[in-house]
Amino acid sequence: MFRSIGGLALGDFRDRVRRPVYAVTLLAAVILGYLAVPDPQARLVIMNIGGYRGVYDSAYVGTATALAAALWLTLGGFYVVRGAIERDERTGVGRLVAATPLRTPAYLAAKFLSNTMVLGSMVAVLAATAAVMQFARAEDRAIDPVALLTPFVVIALPMAVATAAAALLFETLPLLRGGLGNAGWFFVWLAVAVGSLSERAPFDVLGARHVVEALRAAMVEQGLWKRHSSFSLGLTEEPEPLKSFPWDGFPLTAAFLGGRALLVVAALAVVLLPALWFGRFDPARGTLRPTPQQAAEPGLPPAPAYRGLPATAPAYGNTFGRLLAGELTVIVREATRWWWLGAAILAVVGLAVPSGSVAAVALPLAWVWPVLLWSRLGTRHQSDGMEGLIGAYPAPHRRLLAEWTAGLAVTVLPGLAPLLRMAASGDAPGMAAWLGGALLIPSLALAAGILTRTPRLFQALYPALWYCAFNGLAPLDFMGAVRDGGVPAGPHPLAVAALAGLLLGLTLLTTTVRGAAWTTRRA
Known part of the structure; x- marks a missing residue:
């Protein structure tokens, strides 16, 4: 043994x-x-x-x-x-x-x-x-x-x-x-x-x-x-x-x-x-136990005869809107009722806390809640068995931008209440830091998912990065939570936005290379 x-x-x-x-x-x-x-x-x-x-x-x-x-x-x-x-x-x-x-x-x-x-x-x-x-x-x-x-x-x-x-x-x-x-x-x-x-x-x-x-x-x-x-x-x-x-x-x-x-x-x-x-x-134990219908089936069903593809009316125009709608639909379906309830509670917290605690408390809490939804960016199609079909899409950059935009929407939605509070108090530096963080989060999630093809990297990396910002470590504060004299003490929002752009560019490059390799194998 x-x-x-x-x-x-x-x-x-x-x-x-x-x-x-x-x-x-x-x-x-x-x-x-x-x-x-x-x-x-x-x-x-x-x-x-x-x-x-x-x-x-x-x-x-x-x-x-x-x-x-x-x-x-x-x-x-x-x-x-x-x-x-x-x-x-x-x-x-x-x-x-x-x-x-x-x-x-x-x-x-x-x-x-x-x-x-x-x-x-x-x-x-x-x-x-x-x-x-x-x-x-x-x-x-x-x-x-x-x-x-x-x-x-x-x-x-x-x-x-x-x-x-x-x-x-x-x-x-x-x-x-x-x-x-x-x-x-x-x-x-x-x-x-x-x-x-x-x-x-x-x-x-x-x-x-x-x-x-x-x-x-x-x-x-x-x-x-x-x-x-x-x-x-x-x-x-x-x-x-x-x-x-x-x-x-x-x-x-x-x-x-x-x-x-x-x-x-x-x-x-x-x-x-x-x-x-x-x-x-x-299969006799745990989740792989066969159902009574499967147990009664003597074998595989006969293969259906090919009768040709059904007639489909062509759809013209830009497909980005439909891609974005599809990505948002998938994300909305993955978010449970409990998730929406938690998001609503955090929105109330963002509107109710004192103005001095918006950036330090309300925003970090709002931007840790969707971590599981973000982590699925770049990995959803592989886990669903759709990677081969998606890899054949003729414009991969358009699909990736749609997925990134959907991730941006998931970032903006829970952070909207803190943003409104910052706007009401005239906190322009805080709003700039908010924008940089909103761009970075979906870019990091998409890059981690595309590069590793698993959600685990983002699920490990982002909570640690978030904790450093929430715990007052200014060099890693990507959302403006750490303040010095009322001004965000972390990296400049332009630097955060530039990092988001680099990550998104790396994601597009990786997808293009993989798409070319997939096309070569098919040929």
Whole structure:
């Protein structure tokens, strides 16, 4: 059995590493390792304790990078590894698995092991990046392998194991296997991140509190700790560069190691839990159970005879209006009654909040509600099995512009109430920032969907970008939520609009190239 689990996990891992998205994932890990050890004079930092940081030696660089990995890989890694079961079901591999004697717990264990291998490879890349960054920052170039790698083993790897298990659990639950689960995971991650940094939380999931206690003890011993000092983990902008102090690392106490081991054990239990309801693609179990009518049919119906195409009156003129109407109709059908009720409530909130809270509260709330509708841009036709038919359309740019315009309408509708409030108060800079954000959101969603052919990238990227803007990180504020003297402190609206144009141009170029390749294959 163990040999079957290992073989299935290794094969699944090899299939994933051959995909271009895996190379992008490793590149993202390198970028994260670079951000975790910023330039000593930088004001964008990931870890800050009372305006200080440790000297860039192996202990501090390893700990800072491992904590960044535990925080951000838990978010992004979830979207990277989920989809393994869905892919087996979509490609027909699941039916082959159902015909084998492999039991459900063994199948789940193999998928979990494959997820862990993918995330573990990202942790390994981060560890190598940490060593390079320590040498590059040149504050202490003496690399201690034990001090550098220990934080990755006891902090980052347990979180990778927990994330791999959570992704598998979400895939086996019908309610969470789609876009709702993708969007919901962001809030689960946010609760875990905030709870781990709170002293009132019952369990230190990230392991950050143990590190904070060690940092605080060193600062107290050196007379650097102040009563109102605080700790932050995540990309933040500080008013001035952090000061440094020597730090020897955190102690490996029995309580701390026991907590990390308990996290791994809990993850293993989560992996085996879906065996109670997951049918392993067996038609006799779960959602693939045949209906009585299908069971009574002895075989396939006879193929209908071809009688020619029906006579159809030609339609002349510009088709953009009909394409746009069709895209809007599809979006309206996908939005449930509950979605419309939520949009109406947010519109009331946008009209009722004080004028000073419109940009900081009402607009961000309005522009996070349609995230699942946006994420379907660029992916809807493939998931509906219409990619071949749509690929034969003679004017792909016209269809894409219609889809983008429909996404723009979904952006404008919930943001209309905050815009009216800004117009009533004469907030011209806020209105300009609103326009830039309204152009960027559908462009980002369409580009992410066209490039990856899956909604998961946007569902992972946009909530993180939105949270940074909502949390006051001005360099990433695309909607004007962060204010400095009443004026948006983020990028200029023209820069945001230019980025939207670049993304839309990239989308059109990608579609044109794919259309030419499709035409060549047909020829």
